Amino acid sequence: xxxxxxxxxxxxxxxxxxxxxxxxxxxxxxxxxxxxxxxxxxxxxxxxxxxxxxxxxxxxxxxxxxxxxxxxxxxxxxxxxxxxxxxxxxxxxxxxxxxxxxxxxxxxxxxxxxxxxxxxxxxxxxxxxxxxxxxxxxxxxxxxxxxxxxxxxxxxxxxxxxxxxxxxxxxxxxxxxxxxxxxxxxxxxxxxxxxxxxxxxxxxxxxxxxxxxxxxxxxxxxxxxxxxxxxxxxxxxxxxxxxxxxxxxxxxxxxxxxxxxxxxxxxxxxxxxxxxxxxxxxxxxxxxxxxxxxxxxxxxxxx
Amino acid sequence: xxxxxxxxxxxxxxxxxxxxxxxxxxxxxxxxxxxxxxxxxxxxxxxxxxxxxxxxxxxxxxxxxxxxxxxxxxxxxxxxxxxxxxxxxxxxxxxxxxxxxxxxxxxxxxxxxxxxxxxxxxxxxxxxxxxxxxxxxxxxxxxxxxxxxxxxxxxxxxxxxxxxxxxxxxxxxxxxxxxxxxxxxxxxxxxxxxxxxxxxxxxxxxxxxxxxxxxxxxxxxxxxxxxxxxxxxxxxxxxxxxxxxxxxxxxxxxxxxxxxxxxxxxxxxxxxxxxxxxxxxxxxxxxxxxxxxxxxxxxxxxxxxxxxxxxxxxxxxxxxxxxxxxxxxxx
Numbered sequence: 001x002x003x004x005x006x007x008x009x010x011x012x013x014x015x016x017x018x019x020x021x022x023x024x025x026x027x028x029x030x031x032x033x034x035x036x037x038x039x040x041x042x043x044x045x046x047x048x049x050x051x052x053x054x055x056x057x058x059x060x061x062x063x064x065x066x067x068x069x070x071x072x073x074x075x076x077x078x079x080x081x082x083x084x085x086x087x088x089x090x091x092x093x094x095x096x097x098x099x100x101x102x103x104x105x106x107x108x109x110x111x112x113x114x115x116x117x118x119x120x121x122x123x124x125x126x127x128x129x130x131x132x133x134x135x136x137x138x139x140x141x142x143x144x145x146x147x148x149x150x151x152x153x154x155x156x157x158x159x160x161x162x163x164x165x166x167x168x169x170x171x172x173x174x175x176x177x178x179x180x181x182x183x184x185x186x187x188x189x190x191x192x193x194x195x196x197x198x199x200x201x202x203x204x205x206x207x208x209x210x211x212x213x214x215x216x217x218x219x220x221x222x223x224x225x226x227x228x229x230x231x232x233x234x235x236x237x238x239x240x241x242x243x244x245x246x247x248x249x250x251x252x253x254x255x256x257x258x259x260x261x262x263x264x265x266x267x268x269x270x271x272x273x274x275x276x277x278x279x280x281x282x283x284x285x286x287x288x289x290x291x292x293x294x295x296x297x298x299x300x301x302x303x
Numbered sequence: 304x305x306x307x308x309x310x311x312x313x314x315x316x317x318x319x320x321x322x323x324x325x326x327x328x329x330x331x332x333x334x335x336x337x338x339x340x341x342x343x344x345x346x347x348x349x350x351x352x353x354x355x356x357x358x359x360x361x362x363x364x365x366x367x368x369x370x371x372x373x374x375x376x377x378x379x380x381x382x383x384x385x386x387x388x389x390x391x392x393x394x395x396x397x398x399x400x401x402x403x404x405x406x407x408x409x410x411x412x413x414x415x416x417x418x419x420x421x422x423x424x425x426x427x428x429x430x431x432x433x434x435x436x437x438x439x440x441x442x443x444x445x446x447x448x449x450x451x452x453x454x455x456x457x458x459x460x461x462x463x464x465x466x467x468x469x470x471x472x473x474x475x476x477x478x479x480x481x482x483x484x485x486x487x488x489x490x491x492x493x494x495x496x497x498x499x500x501x502x503x504x505x506x507x508x509x510x511x512x513x514x515x516x517x518x519x520x521x522x523x524x525x526x527x528x529x530x531x532x533x534x535x536x537x538x539x540x541x542x543x544x545x546x547x548x549x550x551x552x553x554x555x556x557x558x559x560x561x562x563x564x565x566x567x568x569x570x571x572x573x574x575x576x577x578x579x580x581x582x583x584x585x586x587x588x589x590x591x592x593x594x595x596x597x598x599x600x601x602x603x604x605x606x607x608x609x610x611x612x613x614x615x616x617x618x619x620x621x622x623x624x625x626x627x628x629x630x631x632x633x634x
Binding site for chain 2: 208
């Protein structure tokens, strides 16, 4: 399936009145969504549309819980991400309730997953959101398909949801399929001999088994240098687009990240603009280092 | 490694090396200890001739310090300064000498600059914790321990970009995960990124990982000499212990090119101290010893001091005490 990668821009859902228009304009926000009863008051002030967040699927605020003071089986921080929810209902309308700089990360996440999303935020979120929307608007539309290394049969259960969440956060690229797809490298279905339901009681185990069965060598994308960066890869024959989301967001910049993408590419364009380091073709893949990720970076690769 | 003198260790001890009250190191005595150690190791009557066996003026030399545990314990600036002075005397321009470590926030707590010849540089791989930019993206060891996403440990960029030789200056410390942290661990975990991933809960993969990293080129061939700073030590809760009761003062330096033989001696030193304090051996593997390490008989991990013997199997040196030639000097 091909899709227009830059087609959907998230929209600010705004509760305040037209007196706040100057602040929105200053942040570069030209279009907003408001409750139906407020549309009239905003007419002629900004480009406005009616929306009802109560009918939208609520997403969690994208973030990282470090849980430093909590004993756990893993040093890996917990990422609050929504990719799996969007994949499960790609035609859904979503809403984020986020504060401050989280609005920027929410917008970037929605954009990366091509979600139809409203971002409801506070006054402190308007600036970061406006800045992110400016960046996202500058990403050219491309006909690219999401890259998947394996198929997953989603039975709609909470367990399957959590397994998909772990796939997303672990940068394990999958596609929901109704049956095994011979075009993919492997197939994952809960309740089979390879992925027993008993094991699925611990979804981490399923994600680890899937990763082991796929093997890191066959993965289309790898990330080195951060445990809080989640990617989404789209590609066509001669080009690819990699979205990189830093779930620690503006609170904690990622200083340097190494990425490996399957396929040999010759050229990379990075937004926001930065110098790409140590770009090279290695063993059928392309590797490069990004000097930093504040909240979001998108890399366009060309063969 | 194991370099010019496999299986040989020189241990130089001086009661005068630390002030009895303040525990401050005496620079003059440290210089004497270093000179005596070098002469004993190489057999040269002039210690500078000894240094010239390892270093030529054209070299770019790294002095790998250990600041895990700073500001409580670290490679003493008196020792590091004395090493740098000898390199300059041997003809290496000060600007071609780099004192280096992984974490800037640790190094910042130690006044190295005050003890170094003018022009010697101080470098850290991680000016912000976790940054990969100070590491070489092309030289790494790749493995997985607990299903972590980042499976690479990259070597510090300074080593691949600049250094032709490394003088390794570790401390005499017990380590909660690896049993001891001496020459091998300072070479391995001190020169590569993303190594803490080898520990989880009570399990640590230090047994194999330390030797594997230390044996990786170009690190293995760059390390030409080890000067173990045993003026001060940690016998429990290492390397970060804040508790003074777990520090001790061996007042010694060890010199050698064989990191395995030297760490074997370190094991003996730590074990003797722990025995004297009534603490269990670092080789203890009973799960009943897992727990709050404020008790010297408890530890967070099952320690892996076997990493030293494992490194010997990789050809990094001599582990068997019977085959190690130990020269002891008292000043």
